[in-house]
Amino acid sequence: MVVVAMSGGVDSSVAAALLLKKGYEVIGITMCFNLPDSPCGEPRCCGASAIADARRVSSLLGIRHYVLNLSREMERDVIADFIREYQNGRTPNPCVRCNEFVKFGALLKKAMALGADYLATGHYARIIKNGSYHLLKARDKRKDQSYFLYRFNQDRLRRILFPLGGYTKDAVKKLAKRMKFGVSEKKESQEICFIPRDYRSFLKARIRSSLFRPGRILDDKGNVIGTHQGVGFYTIGQREGLGLSCGCPVYVSRIDTTENAIHVSKRQGMYRRRFMVKNLVFPSGALKRKTRLRVKVRYFTPEVSADVEPLEDKAEVSLREAVFAITPGQSAVFYDKERVAGGGVIEEVLD
Amino acid sequence: MRKRTVYLDHNATTPLHPEVKKTLVAAMKVFGNPSSLHKFGREARALVEKARGDIASFIGAQHEEIIFAGSGSEANNSVVNILYCPAWKGCVGQGGLVKKRRIITTKIEHPCVLESVACVAASGIGVTYLDVDSYGKINTEQLKEEIGKGDVALVSVMMANNEIGTIQDIKSICEITHRNGALFHTDAVQAVGKLPVDVMELGVDYLSFSAHKIYGPKGIGCLYIRKGVPFCPFIRGGHQERGRRAGTENTLGIIGFAKAIQMRGVEMQAEAKHLFGLKKRLKEGIQRNIPDVFFNGHPEDSLAGTLNVSFAAAEGEAILLYLDMEGIAVSTGSACASGSLDPSHVLLAIGTPQEKAHGSIRISMGRDTTKDDIDYVIERFTGVIRKVRGISSVQGERQT
Numbered sequence: 001m002v003v004v005a006m007s008g009g010v011d012s013s014v015a016a017a018l019l020l021k022k023g024y025e026v027i028g029i030t031m032c033f034n035l036p037d038s039p040c041g042e043p044r045c046c047g048a049s050a051i052a053d054a055r056r057v058s059s060l061l062g063i064r065h066y067v068l069n070l071s072r073e074m075e076r077d078v079i080a081d082f083i084r085e086y087q088n089g090r091t092p093n094p095c096v097r098c099n100e101f102v103k104f105g106a107l108l109k110k111a112m113a114l115g116a117d118y119l120a121t122g123h124y125a126r127i128i129k130n131g132s133y134h135l136l137k138a139r140d141k142r143k144d145q146s147y148f149l150y151r152f153n154q155d156r157l158r159r160i161l162f163p164l165g166g167y168t169k170d171a172v173k174k175l176a177k178r179m180k181f182g183v184s185e186k187k188e189s190q191e192i193c194f195i196p197r198d199y200r201s202f203l204k205a206r207i208r209s210s211l212f213r214p215g216r217i218l219d220d221k222g223n224v225i226g227t228h229q230g231v232g233f234y235t236i237g238q239r240e241g242l243g244l245s246c247g248c249p250v251y252v253s254r255i256d257t258t259e260n261a262i263h264v265s266k267r268q269g270m271y272r273r274r275f276m277v278k279n280l281v282f283p284s285g286a287l288k289r290k291t292r293l294r295v296k297v298r299y300f301t302p303e304v305s306a307d308v309e310p311l312e313d314k315a316e317v318s319l320r321e322a323v324f325a326i327t328p329g330q331s332a333v334f335y336d337k338e339r340v341a342g343g344g345v346i347e348e349v350l351d
Numbered sequence: 352m353r354k355r356t357v358y359l360d361h362n363a364t365t366p367l368h369p370e371v372k373k374t375l376v377a378a379m380k381v382f383g384n385p386s387s388l389h390k391f392g393r394e395a396r397a398l399v400e401k402a403r404g405d406i407a408s409f410i411g412a413q414h415e416e417i418i419f420a421g422s423g424s425e426a427n428n429s430v431v432n433i434l435y436c437p438a439w440k441g442c443v444g445q446g447g448l449v450k451k452r453r454i455i456t457t458k459i460e461h462p463c464v465l466e467s468v469a470c471v472a473a474s475g476i477g478v479t480y481l482d483v484d485s486y487g488k489i490n491t492e493q494l495k496e497e498i499g500k501g502d503v504a505l506v507s508v509m510m511a512n513n514e515i516g517t518i519q520d521i522k523s524i525c526e527i528t529h530r531n532g533a534l535f536h537t538d539a540v541q542a543v544g545k546l547p548v549d550v551m552e553l554g555v556d557y558l559s560f561s562a563h564k565i566y567g568p569k570g571i572g573c574l575y576i577r578k579g580v581p582f583c584p585f586i587r588g589g590h591q592e593r594g595r596r597a598g599t600e601n602t603l604g605i606i607g608f609a610k611a612i613q614m615r616g617v618e619m620q621a622e623a624k625h626l627f628g629l630k631k632r633l634k635e636g637i638q639r640n641i642p643d644v645f646f647n648g649h650p651e652d653s654l655a656g657t658l659n660v661s662f663a664a665a666e667g668e669a670i671l672l673y674l675d676m677e678g679i680a681v682s683t684g685s686a687c688a689s690g691s692l693d694p695s696h697v698l699l700a701i702g703t704p705q706e707k708a709h710g711s712i713r714i715s716m717g718r719d720t721t722k723d724d725i726d727y728v729i730e731r732f733t734g735v736i737r738k739v740r741g742i743s744s745v746q747g748e749r750q751t
Contacts, residue, residue, distance in 0.1 A: 032668075034693070064675070066668065066671075066672045066675075067668055068666075068668050068669065068672070069666055069667075069668050069669075069709070109742055110669065110742050113738060113741065113742045114672070114673070114676070115676075
């Protein structure tokens, strides 16, 4: 028996259909987080209309469908951390945490308790068994989501299915159309599901204003060139909304929470090569010595070649070419060709 | 015990009574429009009017005091809508209420009343929501105080609550209302066909009920409108129902409704006794086997077949899911399936804490429920709750 996490969208609907075709007994579950609907009326992945869509697809497929309340887990393990990280001057990646704690955490646990053998989702990634289990990139490299899924050990990989890993997005869309789910035209979700507008207004609504302490904006030479509204409102690489007029474009290059200061640099000053990573996970075996791998420091940043050196519970990463706006709080994911070798959270950028 | 299928969601809807089904199949050959003057129309008209008469007499009303609607929700909406009528004097017969601009209802009404009241309120009509006590009974002192202000046009209080089963003393609430010159409506969707209901005895001005809650077909509701009280059609554009509800009659629905009502007359009394016995058995079984349970609703003044129970440190959706796997169909007080996680407004109104409201299950039995069903449910419930508590994210709430 397989539990499929269904959002009512194309991907998870096709994933459920493919598993059914393979002969699995399939149960659809939609997670409900009680999040406010987005102001422009776009349906959320977990809102009322998503639930209605998932229920409709499930009834077309003839499978059982349930809604599970995971709002407590979402709040405790993802949203609270998101807010804390911004306050600490880091830029979190809530999707990575949601996968670790909510989807492939609490939901996986509940699916197993239901008697399921596997939990499946519509993610684009692959899991293969070759002695041990390995997480691989999706066949469709443009859609590959392995970056968000690196935090699983063997015990979890064994219980997860990604039915879409071998398909291209176009093929999945065609399948959805052929199956007449009526969900193929939906706009894809890219934004953070619990942020209705932008993260700054979200933080403002969630945190007491006294916690936002204005401070200085400094340039490369240490000159004060402006005032910021509180470190939580800034992210590395940010250009807009700094309220500066210094002629040429500058970017946030460092957030110093001890001094409550924001440092800005010109574009050429934004490239870095060396950083420390913590909270490491190695899905199919820990790294023992310094290893040449490919590293991705953000979902939308292309991977680059790097030496990864394990140091007790951390790792030092030295990129072979400098990368723009390496950001503490984001994940660095290590690839060995197709395989996800491991990853962790960027703690500190060295140089 | 071997796995079996047990339907315990009769407050959501009921299976068609076999006698109703027979009647419907026979009536399917009648296709005429009851408004047509020819033979085909007359044939349909005769069945509709016979049904109207039977339903009217079941609740002690006159046939012309009964109009059919698409659902109990529509019937309830129609009553609240009277206050919204822009041409008040034109269509109500009595224009005397025009200066009264307030409605009193309760915090535990069905959403079809609460949301239509909220909509009317947006147009400037005042609304007062009466509190209820921990059993779900309204506070009549609060009603007296509020209605004494003299600006109230309508009071709407449900007869039996769909979630917790609590039955209100409609007769005395109606008396208080009339003494203060307001009109009284009751949503009796969960009451008619389960309890004796007589509109003359109760004195109500409007009363709504529905067929599919009492083994009749879906898509047909009924509204009693006492002769001489104001009314304004909710659906316009036809002379049907004496101009009070436009649209070609749902002939089959009406015929099925009347048959369901007739069968209620035969079965209701004995069934209520049977269900009270089963409820007692179920309650005791749950209490014996499962720690940290709380029963919601009034211990006596309650629908015979309805049992609402909260389990500490468990989530309603998960309980429902596991019970479904065991073949047991119930419903939950938390409305996650509708996209909102707010727990039931009824449970909150009777003072159930949020966490407990989330772990609530409504069990509603019906005419086919047997002792064996209940014993099976008691047996499976125990394991299910243990399992759900094991995976619950609500920790530390449980009293040990």
